[in-house]
Amino acid sequence: MTYSQYRKARKLVHECCNYDNGSCIALDSGEGCVCVQSISYSLICKWFRIAVLPLDRPLETELLYRASMKCCDVCGQPFLPGSNRAKYCKPCASKIHRRQKTESGRKRRLLCGQLESKKS
Known part of the structure; x- marks a missing residue:
């Protein structure tokens, strides 16, 4: 992921329903867990890939369908x-x-x- 793609993805992280002030509710096991998608240059979170990334079609195409x-x-x-x-x-x-x-x-x-x- 390039830096501009990372910035676009980072802005989309705030649209995720599991995002709560920098923490991920889905990964929370009693103590706060940082949202991995907001700190990574790769697509790690399956929820982000399936539910949030389609909100930005050009970015989704760039990241998921590079070959085609x-x-x-x-x-x-x-x-x-x-x-x-x-x-x-x-x-x-x-x-x-x-x-x-x-x-x-x-x-x-x-x-x-x-x-x-x-x-x-």
């Missing part, structure tokens, strides 16, 4: 592709698809004569 991760051609954000042909993340894909559909419709209407200037 792609970068979006438009915004450059890492994303997990649904197929080997995917080039865009979900938000950019909807914008690109809408733009391509509009251009295709214009081309189709132009070819069938609906957008021609007035006929004599």
Whole structure:
């Protein structure tokens, strides 16, 4: 985990339901136990990995799916592709698809004569 990823994960630790003023309730056995995810540069806590990390999708993709991760051609954000042909993340894909559909419709209407200037 890089330092910037560690800082993002550290901010997410406060969202965990087991986090209580720097201590982990799940690991508490009578005396306070420091939350291991807040002091480690690796993903140790299973609860954090399953329940808290999905709150930040780009960070989750960077940490858990490094081998199968792609970068979006438009915004450059890492994303997990649904197929080997995917080039865009979900938000950019909807914008690109809408733009391509509009251009295709214009081309189709132009070819069938609906957008021609007035006929004599």
